[in-house]
Amino acid sequence: MSAPTIGFIGAGNMATSLIGGMLQQNFKPARIMASDRTAEQCDKLARQFGIRATTDNAELARECDVLVLAVKPQVMQQVCRALPAERKPGQLVISIAAGISCASLAEWLGDGPLVRCMPNTPSLRRQGVSGLYANALVSDTQKQQTEDILNAVGISLWLEQESQIDAVTAVSGSGPAYFFYLMEAMIAAGQQLGLPRETAERLTLFTALGAADMAVHSDVDVAELRRRVTSPGGTTEQAINSFAADGLPAMVERAMQACARRADELSKELA
Incomplete structure (x- = not known):
C-alpha cells in the first residue's frame, strides 16, 4: 500500500510544527500538501519544506487521503462548508481545533471518518502530548496514520469517549x-x-x-x-x-x- 497523501488546511504554528516533525520522521515531502489564505505563507512553506502549498482548500480536499483541519475554531464551520462535496472517497479528517465536536464536523462535512485531536503547545518543541478520539468510521489503518502524524511532535493517547476531550483540555491542553x-x-x-x-x-x-x-x-x-x-x-x-x-x-x-x-x-x- 502506498503512503497516504496528507493535506493541512491552515498553516499556522501547529501545522508547520507537525509538517516539520513528519519530515524528520521520514515522511516524503511529495506526500504532504498545505493550504493557507495567503500566497506569501504558501511560498514560505514550499521553500522551507519542499512541499506543495496552495491557497485553494478544495485542491487538498480532492487529492489528499488525510485532511488535517488546523484552522481557528471560529472559522471552522465556514471552512468545512466550503469544501467540495466530491472530497476524496474514504478521506480521513483530523481536526486539531479546540471545541469542535465530531457531530458538528459531520454536519458541516457529511459523514465520514473523523478524529478529534487535542494537542498542546509543547508540540511546537516536539515535546507535545495529544488526546485522540475517533468516530466509528475510522479504520485501524487510519488510526495508525493519525498516530504517525501526531507522534511526529510528541506522543498521543486514544480516548474511549469524546467527552473525555474536555478532561484532556483541562490536564494537558491548558x-x-x-x-x-x-x-x-x-x-x-x-x-x-x-x-x-x-x-x-x-x-x-x-x-x-x-x-x-x-x-x-x-x-x-x-x-x-x-x-x-x-x-x-x-x-x-x-x-x-x-x-x-x-x-x-x-x-x-x-x-x-x-x-x-x-x-x-x-x-x-x-x-
Missing part, C-alpha cells in the same frame, strides 16, 4: 500554563529570598525540566518521587506542609474543573 504560572511564582519568591532574577529564573526552569525528566523516566509514580525528596523534619517537608495547609490539591482540582466546564461551553457555542 496544563502548560499551570506550570508556567507556578514557575512565575517560584521565580518571584526566589527574588524575594534575595536571588537575582536571572539566577532565580534559571534555577526554576532547570529544576522544572529535571523534575519532569525524572518523572517521565522513573519506574515509580510522582507521589513516591515527592516522598523520596521530602525528608521527615527537613526543609522540603516544611514547604510541602505549607502547600497542603493552603489547600493546593483542592485548588488544582477546582481550577481544572473550571477549565473542563469552559471547554464544554465552548463546544456548545461553536456547534
Whole structure:
C-alpha cells in the first residue's frame, strides 16, 4: 500500500510544527500538501519544506487521503462548508481545533471518518502530548496514520469517549500554563529570598525540566518521587506542609474543573 497523501488546511504554528516533525520522521515531502489564505505563507512553506502549498482548500480536499483541519475554531464551520462535496472517497479528517465536536464536523462535512485531536503547545518543541478520539468510521489503518502524524511532535493517547476531550483540555491542553504560572511564582519568591532574577529564573526552569525528566523516566509514580525528596523534619517537608495547609490539591482540582466546564461551553457555542 502506498503512503497516504496528507493535506493541512491552515498553516499556522501547529501545522508547520507537525509538517516539520513528519519530515524528520521520514515522511516524503511529495506526500504532504498545505493550504493557507495567503500566497506569501504558501511560498514560505514550499521553500522551507519542499512541499506543495496552495491557497485553494478544495485542491487538498480532492487529492489528499488525510485532511488535517488546523484552522481557528471560529472559522471552522465556514471552512468545512466550503469544501467540495466530491472530497476524496474514504478521506480521513483530523481536526486539531479546540471545541469542535465530531457531530458538528459531520454536519458541516457529511459523514465520514473523523478524529478529534487535542494537542498542546509543547508540540511546537516536539515535546507535545495529544488526546485522540475517533468516530466509528475510522479504520485501524487510519488510526495508525493519525498516530504517525501526531507522534511526529510528541506522543498521543486514544480516548474511549469524546467527552473525555474536555478532561484532556483541562490536564494537558491548558496544563502548560499551570506550570508556567507556578514557575512565575517560584521565580518571584526566589527574588524575594534575595536571588537575582536571572539566577532565580534559571534555577526554576532547570529544576522544572529535571523534575519532569525524572518523572517521565522513573519506574515509580510522582507521589513516591515527592516522598523520596521530602525528608521527615527537613526543609522540603516544611514547604510541602505549607502547600497542603493552603489547600493546593483542592485548588488544582477546582481550577481544572473550571477549565473542563469552559471547554464544554465552548463546544456548545461553536456547534
